[in-house]
Amino acid sequence: MTTTDIRVAFDRAKQRRRSGLFRRFLRHPGGYVPLAVFVLIVLVGVFAPLLAPMDPNFVDLAAAKAPPSAAHLLGADSTGRDILSRLIYGTRITIWGALVTIVTAVVIGVPSGVAAGYFRGVFDRIALWVSDALQSIPGMIILLVVAAGSRNNFELLMVTVGVFMVPGYFRIARSQTLAVREEPYIDAARVSGLSDLRIISRHVVAAVYPPVIIQTALTAGMAMGMQAGLQFLGIGDSNVPSWGAMMLEGFRLMLTYPLMLLWPSVALGLTIAVLAIMGSTLAELAQVRTPRLRRRGRSAVTADAAAAPATGAVRHAAEASALRVENLRVSHATPNGVVEVVHGVTFDVAPGEVVGIVGESGSGKSQTIFSVLDLLPASGASDADAILIAGREVTAAAPKQRQALLGRELGYVPQEPMSNLDPSYTIGHQLIEPLRRVHGMSAADAKARAREVLLRVGLADPERVMRSYPHQVSGGMAQRVLIAGAISGKPSILIADEPTTALDVTVQAEVLELLRELQQEYGMALLIVTHNFGVVADICDRVIVMRGGEIVEQGDADPLFARPQQPYTRELIAASLDDAAGRAELDATAASAAATTTEVRA
CATH class of the missing domain: 1.10.3720.10 (MetI-like)
Incomplete structure (x- = not known):
């Protein structure tokens, strides 16, 4: 659509x-x-x-079977x-x-x-x-x-x-x-x-x-x-x-x-x-209804899963991690049986660190994140030795205990911004409700906080935005609204799933710059899921490369770009970055966006 x-x-x-x-x-x-x-x-x-x-029930035998008349x-x-x-x-x-x-x-x-x-x-x-x-x-x-x-x-x-x-x-x-x-x-x-x-x-x-x-x-x-x-x-x-x-x-x-x-x-x-x-x-x-927006495609494992072992070591202890995942496996029930699409993935994200998970469609990166967020579809199931969010083990936690971390310790910026806002409610309502229900704020405090985060993400007229319905704002504005909602609870880690996929090049650069600024300002860990190495190059400190449901390579961004160890990583970098003209255009756009005002025009 x-x-x-x-x-x-x-x-x-x-x-x-x-x-x-x-x-x-x-x-x-x-x-x-x-x-x-x-x-x-x-x-x-x-x-x-x-x-x-x-x-x-009044019986008048004299009138039995009487035809219509003035009396009856x-x-x-x-x-x-x-x-x-x-x-x-x-x-x-x-x-x-x-x-x-x-x-x-x-x-x-x-x-x-x-x-x-x-x-x-x-x-x-x-x-x-x-x-x-x-x-x-x-x-x-x-x-x-x-x-x-x-x-x-x-x-x-x-x-x-x-x-x-x-x-x-x-x-x-x-x-x-x-x-x-x-x-x-x-x-x-x-x-x-x-x-x-x-x-x-x-x-x-x-x-x-x-x-x-x-x-x-x-x-x-x-x-x-x-x-x-x-x-x-x-x-x-x-x-x-x-x-x-x-x-x-x-x-x-x-x-x-x-x-x-x-x-x-x-x-x-x-x-x-x-x-x-x-x-x-x-x-x-x-029946005259809004055409239902299709749910984003969830990754499916490719047939030629890579056999190369993951390289690099996990550098941070569990207690120092904003997010840690150990030996995660994800499987889906299909008519032909259960198919495993993520095979023993282990990684962590340190507080204040920006990590990118990159890979082609079907690499398992989104399935990994959905497991952390507990958003797998009914056909999916995950199993892990450990999943820690802000140092808290959630692998065997009750749903309510795990849900208590959402919006507080963990924020989420989904792709397809228009699809992730309910068209039945105003933007203000959708921002204020979690602040009141999850964080216990009063109506006045929640409204003030919503106005504050909308201003912070570059929306110059927060009152108008809060009164608007999702269809009344642009795609770039909708993405900023989702970012505002994700940071409103001041989480310790923010997960952004393909945050620029549905946006044009100029807005992509603005959103990436905004994410980087917010990460530094709030001291959050930031985990970006993307198929675009250009996004990784712009913002990430460390990179995790996935293919066929496995981590094939991970390491600091600069050394990995300079000396990728795996052929698959080199292919991805070549596809995203070897176009010098295109890369120069993206860098120029990012620099221009950073130098200009962050006000977003409707």
């Missing part, structure tokens, strides 16, 4: 956000017309005692009860039954679907099994058993119907959660230190609720149909007026008195129809 495509997509998202799904629904003829009819039906049920001309506008049934009054009171029981069903299905199905999609693992497998089991059970037989055992308890019957509706909500919530869970801005929120519950409530729920509302409109109609079907079978209290019971009586008298069947059938059909139209309209409007 090009930058233009991204901006167009976010412009559309902006327009939808301004109007909102429900505002667009209310402007659509297929929305406001059936909604008005449904609201009228609900009001009839709510105010039934005021609207019904007489008691629905829709006629009377076989015992002389007023059909209009019973129809109005039947609206109340129909709406109440559908509400009980929906609440039951939503309360059970949506949270379990979100949890299964977000956390996966054992809970997901068990929940899927339960969902499949519910769908395979013959519901009508169970309803008949419940009716017999509960003596036709209406609410219990509708709760049972709601339980059988749970799989629909569960699968919708699970599928939406799985989709949004893979978005880069979810990773960014997780690395900023936000808890899983906070991420779900702020980012996942926003993606789940539109299809849930659509499902609710359709489920309400189904619940009403099932309720009428049960009443038509004679299940329920015969003294309670209901559309299904009226249809049963009308069916018995269909040949001699067809009006008895007509009125409840029209009422039920109209109600289900308006719900179906509303659900269809909502589905149509919800």
